[in-house]
Amino acid sequence: MTSANPAYVLTLNCANRPGIVAAVATALFEAGGNIQEAQQFDDTATHRFFMRVVFDVAADIAIEALQQAVTPVAQRFGMGWTLRPKGAKRRVMLLVSKFDHCLADLLYRWRIGELPMELAGIVSNHPLETYAHLDFTGVPFHHLPVTRATKMEQETEIWRLFQESGSDLMVLARYMQVLSDGLAAKLPGRCINIHHSFLPGFKGARPYHQAHARGVKLIGATAHFVTADLDEGPIIEQDVERISHADTAEDLIRKGRDIERRVLARAISFYLEDRIILNGNKTVVFTG
Template sequence: MSTATLRLSCPIRTGISARVTAFTADRDCIIEEAQQFSDRRTGRFFMRLVFDPQANDIGSLREAFASIAENFEMEWDLREPGWVPKVVLMVSAFDHCLGDLLYRMRIGEINMEVPAIISNHPREKLTTSLIGDIPYHHLPITKDTKPKQEAEVRRIVKETGADLVVLARYMQIFSDEMSKHLSGMCINIHHSFLPGFKGAKPYHQAYKRGVKMIGATSHYVTDDLDEGPIIAQDVENVSHTESPDDLVAKGRDVERRVLAKAVRAHLEDRVFLNGDRTVVFE
């Protein structure tokens, strides 16, 4: 990839877009994609800019842009061309989301490197054949061993230099300490169209209510169970003829799609936290 990505958010003021685009123009950079949004409710401005830096050094661009960022009170980052994020994947017994993410990585659909897979189940319990030589960490967990297990997860995340942790149907609830530690860098897939049908067996809950559609929700992990800022959602139509098992089967498909969409958006710097909500540039 020959493009760099600038993402920023700041208080709403006049002249932000003009100043940012003038910065790239003055250095002969070529803008390939630009998106912005002003949220009057929160008073925040969001912008994502993809550009070809041409002959400019990224380090020099960062240094030059810092004064603009300070003037506008920006939270910002500038990704250099060729950046490959490191993503730690966590999974339990159901590995359809794990296999899907690994497949999309293998074919180049999602730009990432997976330095570790963590599971509370042994590898032989999983069905996917795409793990290959990726280091696999079997970390069993019980109520008594949870603090020690989570400390080991944090160690692996730190040592691998992970930019993101993805709960690809990891069916364990994080402690508040763990959720806070991974704040803003951990994505979960919930097998329900939140905020409805939270907790265990949401498809069975949906079946009992006779719903006509089911869905999945990908969100950031917070210490409020299944309440984190939502990144992506999708649904599948169902009918009265279908059993709970039918709903589970359909649910697997929508879970894969929604999690992949959320992970890709995050890794492409398309997602901005905005209080309890998100701004997602498609």
């Protein structure tokens, strides 16, 4: 095998039992695979096993042959699994509101190649001129204003755009609207939100003001998958920063913007690299 050979990422999870690793390795070897990286986790609380494998194959081996090799093992162990070309870019749709620091950061990381994705579009409940200082060249922009009376119609349009653009992932990059239960239910494991607080504390609106009122010494941000339960979806990534009694609520907001940017970018990167596997209301994240 050489570095020019195509590489694939296999992720799997199933009830834990002896022989899983050996069976997977044997199946890949017999299909012509050469394992480059393997990570695994046995959740003793749920008795479930999780694994991420990166391997390459000769250029003439099709993905269908690899799928046929893995399928009998998956059936034998009752696995949930995915197999994707390592270099395949996912299509990502960004939802934003007035606060644009996460949007600006994601656009920058995308343009320099740090986030290997295809931007399917930007959806905002604010007009294009709100972001006049940002470069949207090559990225479709959709202004979808929303009121309480028009929420269902607006979300219907969001879902239409998501499907017609072939998007794989929806990112709420400080989108200050709560998704309806109906839309959230259509996106299990495919919608990431950045919450400007270290969940599960300080949920909902104005978390930095809540934190300031409580005199906290650490503030943070949380990236999680969206579910029908507000701010309670499976957590993907978090980070914190120390603050002091001298910091105002405005200082916390300013410092929080930096945390939000890096936490959201890391969570998206983990998703793009197939490093996240759902584990009930939690996640297993193979960070390398």
